[in-house]
Amino acid sequence: MRLPESFYQSDAETIAKKLLGQILVHNLDGNTLKARIVETEAYVGAHDLACHASKGRTKRTEVMYSKAGTVYVYLIYGMYNMFNIVSGEVDDPQAVLIRAVEPLEHFKEENLKGANVEGIKIEGKTDGPGKLCKALSITRKHNALDLTDEKQTSLFLEQGALVQNVVTTTRVGIDYAKEWKDAPLRFYDDDSAFISKRIKKN
DNA sequence: CAAGAGATCATCT
């Protein structure tokens, strides 16, 4: 069943951890794609120099100021969509970037090249924020969509299982964020094979 | 295996 609005009503760091293990559902053309969230990053507000909203309340960042459970999708490097879920209170621009998922059900043939889903090999198609949007057909058209609105059955989250081994580390691709670039705000399921960047282990 | 470059465009200055 669909996760309710109350699930999302907390700060981005808390939600980023709670999102691990939850199931992302996307209905399109009668084909339902399901995937398990395994890696997230928290962007914790206007004071967070890595957060887009630190540049101010603009046309692009406006959606980050809406209610928790709202979708924020933007285009980066001219070609990749990034899928985020708004959290925190209205007018407090916090969001969680979904960085990696494990494909579970009914992926299109073209998304099934490679790795392990019920015996089928799928490789490297959903282990990164740009890649998962492509594999799940998530685009800027989904921007500002309310995941908790029962009237829309296209995109929402379902309750998943708890994740046992969560790794906490630094966010990726934000070297410009000065004192915020080393903040431990990235979280992933250490038991998943679909992580975009693992921390180096000795 | 690591490092570097190029792709490509919406958004903001």
Place this chain on the structure above:
DNA sequence: GATGATCTCTTGA
């Protein structure tokens, strides 16, 4: 006019 919350491919050790 500059710049990315990335990815893939190429090069070289």
